[in-house]
Amino acid sequence: MRVVLAGGGTAGHIEPALALADALRRLDPRIGITCVGTERGLETRLVPARGYELELVPAVPLPRAITPQLLTVPGRLAGAVNAMAAVFDRVQADILVGFGGYVATPAYLAAKRRGLPIVVHEANPRPGLANRLGSRLTEHVFTGFPDPTGKAEYIGTPLRREIVDLARLSMGDKARSWFGLQTDRPTLLVFGGSQGARSINEAALAAAPALRAAGVQVLHVIGPKNTVEREPPPGDPQYVLLPYVDRMDLAYAAADLALCRSGALTCAELTAVGLPAAYVPLPHGNGEQRVNAERVAAGHGGLLVDDAQLSSDWIIHNVLPILHDPERVAAMSEAASRLGRKDADLILARKVLEIAR
Missing domain, CATH: 3.40.50.2000 (Glycogen Phosphorylase B;)
Structure with missing residues (x-):
């Protein structure tokens, strides 16, 4: 055949x-x-x-x-x-x-x-x-x-089977070590789809000092064609900046929460592995990304913020409290998993x- x-x-x-x-x-x-x-x-x-x-x-x-x-x-x-x-x-x-x-x-x-x-x-x-x-x-x-x-x-x-079969929680320590992250800190994964997203990149980098001061480490995938004016200085907690990640299964396993676009593939993968996220729908197109995110947010597996409303302050006031609340992270993870196929x-x-x- x-x-x-x-x-x-x-x-x-x-x-x-x-x-x-x-x-x-x-x-x-x-x-x-x-x-x-x-x-x-x-x-x-x-x-x-x-x-x-x-x-x-x-x-x-x-x-x-x-x-x-x-x-x-x-x-x-x-x-x-x-x-x-x-x-x-x-x-x-x-x-x-x-x-x-x-x-x-x-x-x-x-x-x-x-x-x-x-x-x-x-x-x-x-x-x-x-x-x-x-x-x-x-x-x-x-x-x-x-x-x-x-x-x-x-x-x-x-x-992909490496996504579907991912034992995210048991792989967490190994995945964080893979990216040079510490195993015992709250971890935020930032990415904007396969090409990256400028608004997400800018907001996350602006929030970097506050995230680090709060003890949060960040794995940030900016996209292969994107550049940043100023990278966070080396220090602890780590802020790892990468143009592209081929092993997104490890990126998911390393994270407690994601900040990302809400394309259909992204939503399908995150719910399949039970990773909660703050979704920022693409402001262009026919609005399908917002519909994708609304379904997950309504099921308590994530947050939803408009691209125009995303800022470093929004991240500090909405994402940071979740990362400091392990019980809420666990509840959102279970809710996301219930939506996955x-x-x-x-x-x-x-x-x-x-x-x-």
Whole structure:
């Protein structure tokens, strides 16, 4: 059997696809898996690193408004659909699974042209343009978020096994030592998704003196393309500043609380491992990050603060008291865990095999 996975651009599209790929291989090592993406996405780094075949097709961003660029879309989309159809023919594909992103639109259209079964997974409560199209072309639609309409099946978001199987509490001391942190101090993890977030970086760095004075150590992932004007001086407690972390499972294990964006993948991972967080939804897009965070906050597994309201003072008055209250940290951790799903990768893999057969 040959399965083609389409999802690219951000880690939120790519990681669930790779988690599904791993689950398919665990169920049947003979399955052929091809991932498709574009040259501009993180898939060019993440997919080969996980050992999977990657095919590249032209990116076709769809304008959200009527602009002169809209006139160029039909021709570019036709070229991308032809390129996708050629991939299907070359690998002798049996089924397409799409996760959204620029590459998913031509993939869905090419699969429809070739008569291939289409499976759509949407991690967000508000689907993007590509998955809205894909869901019109198939009855096999699965979500990482409860669907109030009942038109899709809620299974959760496929996650890497190193995240799902993480024994966060028992790994805490080892994980903190890995990052050069002390084992006996409250620890805050700060990150802004795969690319970082400037507003989160600035607020956390401004709060660094107060956090350190209160005995809190910080693991801060600023993002691979971001820089900071002034790093916290060396000292104790530690304030570890890193551009990127490949072992996010260890970062989660090292932390008592996170300060982060609320993308679908981030929320799915943190609830799966039971790590409470202060969520700062991205202020752009269609508002899906706020919906993600509202669900966790309503379940008492985290806090929610608007990007415009985030500041060093907010961190000091809202995050710091939690870190100094182990009972509250434990209660929030249990609440977050109740919202998590750990088996979506295997559920979706079995669904894909059943549909393809």
